[in-house]
Amino acid sequence: MRGLLVALLLAAAPAWATEPAQADYMLNCQGCHLPDGRGFPERQVPDLRKQMGRFLRVPGGREYLVQVPGAAQTALADADLARLLNWMLNSFSAAEVPVDFQPYTAAEVGLLRQHPLASPSSIRVELLVQIARHEQMQPAGDMPHE
């Protein structure tokens, strides 16, 4: 018991570092999307919580999460952007991610980034309509718990 306490006290002091994916989130997203992903919907900063995973359920959604300018245009390398998106899905919207979801890879992200979206906001609206329809068709079981 005392040994454990001493070990804890020693370990707690100097050796902390922010998890790399979270550090990337802080530096590239958190300024607007806020630490918990809550965003600021009144000022066009979408809430990521319980939302991101829903995009993976409709055609084009997986691509959109990479191609949306906030993601595609960051200074992050492809591998880091892939890691960041996987981390965000898991942190903010794990319950909505489909069970058969394959994590993003650097190659996939790199390819998608080469095709920027001409009008991201209208694509977003289309996807949200599709998501709403999709969830109406599968009301029970598959619905995330709110």
Place this chain on the structure above:
Amino acid sequence: MANNWLDRITEKMTRQTARSTSRRGFLGSLGTLLIGAGAFTLLPVYRQGAFAATSVDEEGDPNSCDYWRHCAIDGFLCGCCGGTASTCPPGTVKSDITWIGTCRNPTDGKDYIISYNDCCGKSNCGRCICQRDQGDTPIYRPQSSNDLNWCTGSQANVPYHCSLSVVIGVKEH
């Protein structure tokens, strides 16, 4: 003699307690509790903003533009306006929406993640203006431009007063 049953029960219970406990044992567990409560708050759990003032080994004057945390600041230092480098002066509100960058701490050589929240709700503080702008980009690259008034973009939505430099993380090396 009929009325001493209460005495007997009390004596029995007292002796029972004395047999099964010890004063040293009590002191020991009290000590563990006190140290444990202190150690628990030191556990390496992420607490947003909590390590701002505590665990960073540093030097310098937080009210000087040269202070390492202010490497990308653009505005009045809240420390000169009635607050500190990480807390807003009384009567102002911290903007949620913020500019985030890194600054290298010369004391330990690590890159810390700094959030430059604005404090809003009073007119310009006017003291300790600093403009260091490290990592700032022109306004046509808005994702990393700091030439914005975060008060107007946030829930605060009132006049700009001063700027904070809050440590929110540290980058791995």
